[in-house]
Amino acid sequence: MSVDLSGEITAIATAVLAVFAIVTAIYAVRAFRKQSKEVSDQARMLEVQSEQLDEQRKLTNLQTPVLELQAAELRESLDERKREAEQRERNAEQSRRAQASQVFMWEEHHAHDPRIGSTLRELKGAHPTAYAHVKNTSAQPVYEAEFRWHRGSERHGDPNPEPLGIIMPGVEISKVRDFPPGTNMAASGAVLSFRDAAGMTWIRRPDGGLVEQ
Numbered sequence: 001m002s003v004d005l006s007g008e009i010t011a012i013a014t015a016v017l018a019v020f021a022i023v024t025a026i027y028a029v030r031a032f033r034k035q036s037k038e039v040s041d042q043a044r045m046l047e048v049q050s051e052q053l054d055e056q057r058k059l060t061n062l063q064t065p066v067l068e069l070q071a072a073e074l075r076e077s078l079d080e081r082k083r084e085a086e087q088r089e090r091n092a093e094q095s096r097r098a099q100a101s102q103v104f105m106w107e108e109h110h111a112h113d114p115r116i117g118s119t120l121r122e123l124k125g126a127h128p129t130a131y132a133h134v135k136n137t138s139a140q141p142v143y144e145a146e147f148r149w150h151r152g153s154e155r156h157g158d159p160n161p162e163p164l165g166i167i168m169p170g171v172e173i174s175k176v177r178d179f180p181p182g183t184n185m186a187a188s189g190a191v192l193s194f195r196d197a198a199g200m201t202w203i204r205r206p207d208g209g210l211v212e213q
Contacts, residue, residue: 100202100210102138103167105192107131107206109185127178132190132206134164135172142167144201145194149177152187161193 108131132147146161157177164173179188192204193213201213 096198096200096212097210099138099140099142099196099198100194100200100204100212103134103136103142103192103194103196103202103204105132105134105190105204105206107133107189109189127181128183128185129176129178130185130189131174131176132192133172133174134167134192134204136167136169139169140197141169142194142196145173145192147175147190148193149190150188151179151183156188162190164194167194 110129110131112126112129130149132149134145134147136142143166145164145167147164148161149156156179162175162177164175167173175190177190179185189206191206193201194204195201203209203211203213205211
């Protein structure tokens with residue numbers, strides 16, 4: 001091979017390499033530009049998102065006092081409704097108890113029956129005695145009134161319950177019952193059961209307790 005031909009081949013190879021390098025550089029530049037654009041787009045997107053978050057924070061800061069005020073108003077409204085409901089319940093309870101609370105019952109306990117003399121007591125023996133009284137001070141009758149006698153937690157005597165019937169306004173009724181010697185009279189006696197004009201049944205205890213049944 002002549003020196004001239006070898007030089008031409010070298011020159012051609014150099015030219016091809018140069019063209020290849022130029023093409024590679026062009027594609028590299030394009031890829032770099034594309035990547036730069038993507039990075040720039042992402043940066044812009046992040047910037048937009050950051051601006052949106054900042055606006056959202058500002059909006060939240062503006063809304064927070066309003067929401068707190070609304071929450072406070074809602075709590076006050078709920079508390080007011082609760083108080084009104086409780087008041088209505090108390091009024092309804094007072095209305096239900098209006099007549100029953102005017103029916104009173106009380107007791108007297110004696111070591112022996114004060115209705116009989118000493119001679120008969122000696123013959124009969126001393127027995128503790130309970131007098132149960134009821135008075136209707138309301139303006140309406142009460143119905144199905146009865147004394148329920150008990151000795152401790154057990155029923156005591158006959159009849160039991162002891163019917164009192166209808167108790168008219170202003171009427172007082174008393175009943176008496178003997179108990180065995182040694183009875184703990186603090187835990188014995190009677191309770192009153194009756195039905196008011198509204199049809200509700202109540203239990204009245206001698207200590208003033210009133211329970212709707």
